[in-house]
Amino acid sequence: MHSGQYQDKNDEQLxxxxxxxxxxxxxxxxxxxxxxxxxxxxxxxxSKEDAEDVLQEAFMDxxxxxxxxxxNLKFSNWIYRITHNRTISIYRKKRNSLNNYSTDDExxxxxxxxxxxxxxxxxxxxTITKQKVKQILDQLPPRDKEVLILAYMEEKSYEEIxxxxxxxxxxxxxxxxxxxxxxxxxxxxxxxx
Amino acid sequence: MxxxxxxxxxxxxxxxxKPVPKFLVTAARxxxxxxxxxxxxxxxxxxxxxxxxxxxxVALSGAxxxxxxxxxxxxxxxxxWVVIALLCGFLAIIIFIKSARGYKYRRVYVVTACLVGFLxxxxxxxxxxxxDTIDKMAYENIPQYNxxxxxxxxxxxxxxxxxxxxRVQTMDGSRLVIRDPGGGVWEVRLDRETNIxxxxxxxxxxxxxxxxxxxxxxxxxxxxxxxPCPRGIRHMPPQPPPVIER
Numbered sequence: 001m002h003s004g005q006y007q008d009k010n011d012e013q014l015x016x017x018x019x020x021x022x023x024x025x026x027x028x029x030x031x032x033x034x035x036x037x038x039x040x041x042x043x044x045x046x047s048k049e050d051a052e053d054v055l056q057e058a059f060m061d062x063x064x065x066x067x068x069x070x071x072n073l074k075f076s077n078w079i080y081r082i083t084h085n086r087t088i089s090i091y092r093k094k095r096n097s098l099n100n101y102s103t104d105d106e107x108x109x110x111x112x113x114x115x116x117x118x119x120x121x122x123x124x125x126x127t128i129t130k131q132k133v134k135q136i137l138d139q140l141p142p143r144d145k146e147v148l149i150l151a152y153m154e155e156k157s158y159e160e161i162x163x164x165x166x167x168x169x170x171x172x173x174x175x176x177x178x179x180x181x182x183x184x185x186x187x188x189x190x191x192x193x
Numbered sequence: 194m195x196x197x198x199x200x201x202x203x204x205x206x207x208x209x210x211k212p213v214p215k216f217l218v219t220a221a222r223x224x225x226x227x228x229x230x231x232x233x234x235x236x237x238x239x240x241x242x243x244x245x246x247x248x249x250x251v252a253l254s255g256a257x258x259x260x261x262x263x264x265x266x267x268x269x270x271x272x273x274w275v276v277i278a279l280l281c282g283f284l285a286i287i288i289f290i291k292s293a294r295g296y297k298y299r300r301v302y303v304v305t306a307c308l309v310g311f312l313x314x315x316x317x318x319x320x321x322x323x324x325d326t327i328d329k330m331a332y333e334n335i336p337q338y339n340x341x342x343x344x345x346x347x348x349x350x351x352x353x354x355x356x357x358x359x360r361v362q363t364m365d366g367s368r369l370v371i372r373d374p375g376g377g378v379w380e381v382r383l384d385r386e387t388n389i390x391x392x393x394x395x396x397x398x399x400x401x402x403x404x405x406x407x408x409x410x411x412x413x414x415x416x417x418x419x420x421p422c423p424r425g426i427r428h429m430p431p432q433p434p435p436v437i438e439r
Binding site (some may be wrong): 018019022023025026027029030033052055056059060063064065066067068070072162166167168169170171 | 195196197199200201204209210212213214215217218293294296297298299
């Protein structure tokens with residue numbers, strides 16, 4: 001069967017079909033490729049090529065273990081979890097040979113947090129702000145950085161973040177609260193808010 | 194070429210490894226839950242036996258004259274069962290948290306639920322008389338269990354203070370012959386003043402605990418109180434007689 005025939009199915013249906021037909025997994029890869037690539041780069045700072053390698057491995061992992069996907073969970077959370085774990089594991093290995101990356105243009109979530117009155121005059125400043133936001137995020141401990149990226153850049157709910165990081169919702173809320181305080185302190189120091 | 198295209202190419206070239214079969218995933222999950230059930234059962238049984246030992250009214254009463262309550266408590270604490278229960282509790286928590294959806298619950302709730310569950314199940318098993326059976330089975334099937342219980346038994350054996358513990362060898366209306374944990378044989382004299390609990394009918398082979406007057410004659414005592422041995426000791430097998438060196 002060709003992967004084109006599966007376009008009308010939702011993620012969870014495709015995951016169930018992929019157990020017996022690998023073509024059903026292709027639309028899933030297509031749907032999540034760009035989002036996950038951006039996510040990998042945000043949390044790790046990998047170059048585009050490195051991030052693609054990581055993502056390819058993550059998709060292979062997901063495909064190999066597709067039978068263990070729990071249908072009560074959203075496929076999106078599951079694939080984020082696999083990608084996150086794979087990224088962190090490779091990030092730890094590569095920590096000393098990191099490449100810088102430029103902040104993605106889609107990273108508007110923080111801008112919404114930092115500047116609720118977006119107007120034309122602010123746009124130029126926002127470009128500089130983006131760089132500073134990235135700098136502050138890089139100064140935060142990995143857990144704080146991850147939850148802030150998931151909450152404000154990936155726009156995931158607490159429950160979704162819990163599913164991705166395998167943590168209870170209450171714990172996620174605590175992590176985010178603490179991370180926001182640390183972020184605000186650093187932002188205050190850098191005078192970007 | 195996008196990752197999706199590369200993926201599709203691998204499928205068409207037959208380079209894609211096969212996914213782990215569903216039945217293996219199901220079997221692994223089932224094995225995990227069965228293991229969890231076993232751990233919870235063993236942990237509850239151990240907690241039940243430990244609680245049963247600790248709630249024995251005979252265990253602490255006058256165990257050692259002059260000893261503090263902390264000492265008495267620690268001496269009565271059945272470490273073997275407590276350690277097994279704690280290990281099982283720890284394992285149960287780890288297995289549950291590592292299960293597919295276990296991460297959704299806060300650790301403090303999981304630990305509390307585990308403690309309460311073990312104690313509740315343990316109390317139910319103990320009240321159903323299972324703890325006594327488990328203790329007996331442990332003596333019969335685990336050789337080391339005997340060795341672990343011996344220090345507790347020896348702690349109750351203080352002839353200088355009038356405390357003797359042992360198994361009844363022979364008996365008649367006015368005396369008992371018992372063998373103590375060290376293998377020594379004692380003659381215990383009874384009289385009208387000897388206090389024996391109404392429901393306790395002494396039989397040959399029973400483990401008894403005697404509070405008596407320290408006698409100047411070795412291995413002889415006049416009994417003031419006779420009680421059954423505390424829980425956890427009464428099923429201890431008879432000790433061999435001491436080896437007499439010539």
